[in-house]
Amino acid sequence: MTATGTYAPRPGAAPLPRMIAAQAVLETKMLLRNGEQLLLTVVIPTLLLVLFSTVDIVDTGEGRAVDFLAPGILALAVMSTAFTGQAIATGFERRYGVLKRLAASPLPRWGLMTAKSLSVLVTEILQVLLVAVIALSLGWSPRGNPFAVFLLLVLGTAAFSGLGLLMAGTLKAEATLAAANLVFLLLLIGGGVVVPLDTFPDAAQGVLGLLPISALSEGLRDVLQHGAGMPWGSLAVLAAWAVAGLAAAGKFFRWE
Secondary structure, three states: OOOOOOOOOOOOOOOHHHHHHHHHHHHHHHHHHOHHHHHHHHHHHHHHHHHHHHOOOOOOOOOOHHHHHHHHHHHHHHHHHHHHHHHHHHHHHHHOOHHHHHHOOOOOHHHHHHHHHHHHHHHHHHHHHHHHHHHHHOOOOOOOOHHHHHHHHHHHHHHHHHHHHHHHHHOOHHHHHHHHHHHHHHHHHHOOOOOOHHHOOHHHHHHHOOOHHHHHHHHHHHHHOOOOOOOHHHHHHHHHHHHHHHHHHHHHOOOO
């Protein structure tokens, strides 16, 4: 306390951008220190990329297997962080009362969600760099429009984040854990990540093609493998999932 009777430093909440940044750093550290999250976000995508690129297990069509697999693994990395990891972590934070206490802090609820989204983006950047380095070392030759890749990744992140927060905010933590891992496994198999969609029956292809993981993996593959222009169809599917998921999460998310 100073001689005039005022407190130094001056008490009160920090500026909003600083609070969001501090929470984002905390969320990122917690995510990277979690062994289960690292398994989902780093170990599994890396193992799948190396295994299926070096061992002839799945027929990926003409060309090198890594050229087909790398875009799908990038899509899987986005899903593992924005959907599976975020759903599980947020679900247990809600169960243990962490979200309730944070909601009572000077950081507004939308600020907390912004911090979580920034944490997801930081983790995804690290994932993309890791997958790209490994794929390049395996002989990957990407091409296409980098801006189209950026749009696909952003919309894919928004779509999976909305779905993950919707699940975490409506189901019990244990149910979220089981459901998120089950969805991850099912979409890994049927989302065009490592198994081409054209190996499925025609009727199933039409349904599977509308899934966000299929739109993201096929869109990235069109650009990075085939050098296509802007994949408007994939972008439209991802945009629809993003709007629907985020709107539903905003409406039905329960903090307690």
